[in-house]
Structure formats: C-alpha cells, structure tokens
Amino acid sequence: MPINKFLERRRREAFSRFMQSGIANGDRLDLGGLKGQNEGFTSVNIFQPCDIEWDLDRFPYPFKNNSAGAVVMASTLQHLKDPKLVMQEVWRICKPNAKVFVTVPYWKYHTILYNPGHYHDFRMEWFRNLNEDNPKLVDETTIGCNFRLIDHWYMKGRIRPWARWRG
Secondary structure, three states: OOHHHHHHHHHHHHHHHHHHOOOOOOEEEEEOOOOOOOOOOEEEEOOOOOOEEOOOOOOOOOOOOOOEEEEEEEOOHHHOOOHHHHHHHHHHHEEEEEEEEEEEEEHHHOHHHHOOOOOOOEOHHHHHOOOOOOOOOOOOOOOOOOEEEEEOOEEOOEEOOEEEEOO
C-alpha cells in the first residue's frame, strides 16, 4: 500500500476516534480544510473549494467568542506564520469543553528544510505549553490560552495531539 494511502487511512481512523470521544455542541470548524473533507464541518481556507474563504494568518477570525464545539486543523498549523496567535484564536472561538484535533509534522523530520510552505516543525512540548497549569513549562511566557492535552501519538513523522478546553 502506498504510504500516502496508509497515512490517509490512519488520519481517518484518528479522526473517527476523535469524533467518537464526544463533541460539544456548537460550530464545527475545519481550519485549513477543503469543502467536504470532514463531514459536518465548515471548511475555512484561503484556497477553494471551501465553505468560508479566509486567510488563517489574518486575525481575528470571523467567528464569535465561545461558538465552536470542535475545531480540526489537519496539517495546517505548520503553514501559518504565528502558531501561537492561531491557538489564541482557536481558544477564543472554542466553547468550554470544546475539542481541538491537530496534526503537524514532528520536528525530527525537519520538513521546514525541504518544504518551502512549512514555517514550523513541532515537538510535543510546544503543545504542552498551551496549558498554563503545566508544571514543566518549557517556555515561561504564557500565550493566553489553557488547553488540556487529552491524547497524542506519533505516526510517520506526525504528531497528532487532541486538546480540550479546560472545563
């Protein structure tokens, strides 16, 4: 089986587990996704086809505070110039107990060296720093959100964290 089909199957399995884990009521947003990619989610992208055309590097996003019950960012965060600001915006638009599903390249694969569209590679510590209560903060500066990591795993150079707003 070609690797891209394998990765896509694994992404779908992970997304299915995410959906079965219980999603809060509210908007379901697929930031960086394409129309129809994730059923029941509104796609937001600078590229067509999408439901809402928006540059995710432009702030604030066109959503009300506390309006989203679920947010998906599959292979999106590494393409954006300031992931901290992006996560602050996701925090702002998420309802209490909303869930966020993120996939990003793992730092050891150095995708920024060979993919000109990638601005960042990520370690798990980056996501742990999104929780201000983390006793092992790597970066002492807080970023104005307090996600709680509820699951993560590594797969072929990708980190797949699930985050949830602390209830």
